Ligand SMILES: Nc1ncnc2c1ncn2[C@@H]1O[C@H](COP(=O)(O)OP(=O)(O)OP(=O)(O)O)[C@@H](O)[C@H]1O
Ligand SMILES: O=P(O)(O)OC[C@H]1O[C@H](OP(=O)(O)OP(=O)(O)O)[C@H](O)[C@@H]1O
């Protein structure tokens with residue numbers, strides 16, 4: 001039997017583009033024609049299943065898929081027993097309670113005895129219980145923000161990112177109850193050969209993520225200032241120093257996080273660094 005693992009990704013929606021980009025950045029090639037719900041990579045032992053995101057935690061828990069990419073909100077809501085292998089840093093959003101913008105809000109007790117529409121009855125139910133609030137939960141599967149204006153419920157609990165959907169529907173956010181981002185999940189009982197493939201994939205994901213959060217920085221530095229500059233940009237092991245054609249100057253190369261670069265930029269310039277270039281890193285293996 002061919003040794004191949006299955007990864008479930010969202011067919012189309014808020015997770016799809018970033019999930020597929022990550023897979024491509026990991027150097028994995030596959031055909032993704034519209035309408036095709038299964039695809040095997042040509043250069044890595046993995047088969048993709050394109051599914052509704054709601055089904056992904058269950059498929060991974062049952063072992064139909066070995067891995068899946070899903071939002072933490074959906075994962076916690078579905079309450080399936082799976083491993084969370086890695087936070088992926090995209091599809092960041094929050095689950096919030098919102099009410100009509102004309103209503104006065106003085107705290108969570110506002111919701112006592114009220115009705116709330118949501119697609120996340122478990123997360124909302126747990127939150128209300130932990131705050132000792134009894135409210136009626138109306139489960140609906142989408143367009144939740146419409147509920148107060150059509151008299152279906154007095155408040156809502158739904159995904160918020162920019163807040164523009166709430167604004168456009170005359171609602172205001174009053175409580176953030178859950179923070180979410182995309183995560184890679186895995187089945188609990190994978191054979192050793194499957195775990196070896198998962199480790200290879202995680203190695204690639206780590207290299208891509210490290211590359212994204214770091215920059216390759218080059219600058220020209222008078223030789224007298226090199227030791228000061230090295231203190232400011234220590235790099236992975238230590239910076240590379242190459243002599244320039246002009247005597248008394250060197251080119252200093254280093255790798256550092258973008259934050260670290262901006263924090264030290266004034267001091268680098270004060271130390272005499274000039275011609276500073278900041279270059280993106282595609283992959284980084286430490
Ligand atoms: N506006 C947003 N900004 C960032 N992330 C979001 C946003 N909306 C949703 N998400 C995240 O992306 C996930 C998928 O959202 P999407 O709206 O595509 O779900 P869906 O309509 O349930 O899709 P499906 O058809 O697969 O069931 C959500 O569970 C959440 O984690
Ligand atoms: O705060 P915002 O930036 O406005 O984002 C929030 C909206 O995004 C999601 O819906 P989406 O647009 O994915 O449509 P859907 O509900 O049909 O999936 C979510 O269900 C919210 O309605």
Ligand SMILES: [Mg+2]
Pocket residue numbers: 052053054
């Ligand atoms: Mg869904």
